[in-house]
Every structure is written in C-alpha cells, then in structure tokens.
Amino acid sequence: MFNDIGPLELVTIIVLAVLVFGPDKLPKMIQDVTRTIRKIRDFSESAKADIREELGPEFKDFEFEDLNPKTFIRKQLDNDELGLKEIRNGFDLKKEMAEVTDAVHGRDADTSSSSSSSSPAVSAGGTVDMTKKREKLAPDERPPFDADAT
Template sequence: MFTDVGPPELITLVVLAVLLFGPDKLPEFIQNVTTVLRKVREFSEDTKQEIRSELGPEFKDFEFEDLHPKTFVRKHVLERDDLGLGEIRGALDPRSELAEIAEAVHEAANGSRNDPPTTGCVTLAKEAPIEPTTHAAFDPDAT
C-alpha cells in the first residue's frame, strides 16, 4: 500500500504524531486507527465474498485483482500469443542489434591496438602542435 515510504518519511511521521497527539494519547490513537483499518478490511472481505456468492459457482475462482487494467491486459493479451505479439516484440527489441554493434566496436578497438595504423585510417594519437611562422599584428591600444 505504502511502498514508496522510506525510513526518513517514517521518522518524520512518528515525530509529527508525537507532537500532534502527545506521548500520552498516542497509544490510544494508534489503537483506534488499527481498529478502523481492521473493520475496513473485514467489510471489504465480506463484500467480496457476497459478490462471489451472488455471481454463482461458475465464478468462485474469480479474483478482483484481475479487473485492474494492467493485470487484465497482461492476462488476456500479452500472455496469449494468438496475435503473434512475441514475434513483433522480438523484431522491435534492439538488444540483439546493440550487442552485435558493441561486439564489432570491441573487436575493432582490440584490433587497432595490435595493428599499425594504415594510411586511410584516422589516428587518435596527439600530434605535436604546429608553431606559427608569422605573428599577426596586434595592437592593444586599438580596442
């Protein structure tokens, strides 16, 4: 339910609860909250059981989580391969092509270290800077 609440948030909530309710009434407040949550859960489970019994025996294995849109699509579209989605997914997956390119680059990098550079290749080694033979006239007062 609260999967994105971390330790700093929990500490902040505890400090805030102690400040708002005080250390005297905090245990009583926690008991009231847990009682309310327990009653809501019981009400929810009773409602689910009542709906299942009203639907009849053919829906006794019915799960309400299946009504969530992501679960519905995953169960009825993605897991069944009637439409050939596996082939389409494989064709659109760039991982195999990227692996081939990475391998070719790796082989080229290892090969260039062992072989002397040829005349048509560009080398990445630094060359000595070219000294200018003539200096341009510069007048600092001109600006």
C-alpha cells in the same frame, strides 16, 4: 501498503504524531486507527465473498485484481490463445522507425535488413513511380516535391 515510505519519512511522521497528539494520547490513537483499518478490511473481505457468492460457480476463478486494466491485459497476453506473442515479436517498432527516419533524411537503409532501400520516385508530372530506386541526392539538393503526399 506503505512500501514507498523511507526511514526518514517514518521518523518524521512519528515525531509529528507525538507533537500533534501528545505522548499520553498517542497509544490510544494508534489503537483506534488499527481497529478502524481492521474493520475496513473485514468489510472489504465480506463484500468480496458476497459478490463471489452472487456471481455463481462460473466465476469461481474471478479475482478482483483482474479488474485493473494493466493486470487484465498482462494476463491475456500471457494466455496467448490468439497468437499475440508471435505478432508482437514479429513487429519491431524501433527498426521500422529507423527505416522511416533514414528514408526521410535520404540515407540508405542497412544492407542487412530484408526490406528494400527503394522508395517512390516522383516524375515530372507529380506522379509517384514505385519501380524506380531512390537516387542519391547531393548535400545541397532538396528531394522532389510530391503535391499528393502533402
């Protein structure tokens, strides 16, 4: 519950508690707070037990932590009944973005990649010809304008 509180923060909280409540009332306040926390935990556990009882035997494996979307998705991805790991591993976003960046900047893609380094060429009429390979542009030359792409 208090995993992210450091030792300096804990000492600061204790000093503030002593200053606010005084050394005489502080033990009584700590007892009241711990008693309240126990009551809240007991209430929470009884509510969970009541919900599980009402849901019936088909939800015996139900965990309330599964209601957290991150936990639910992580559990479903670990299940891999749909073959999602294969799809996720087959898609390399960094490689795809690098290829798009190279295409935009007019650089050739890696020769080791399986995708071709060709991109559509634009004819004089403004149509795209997918069969022509990209021609190397001079440093000061701009790529052809494609009205349909904008």
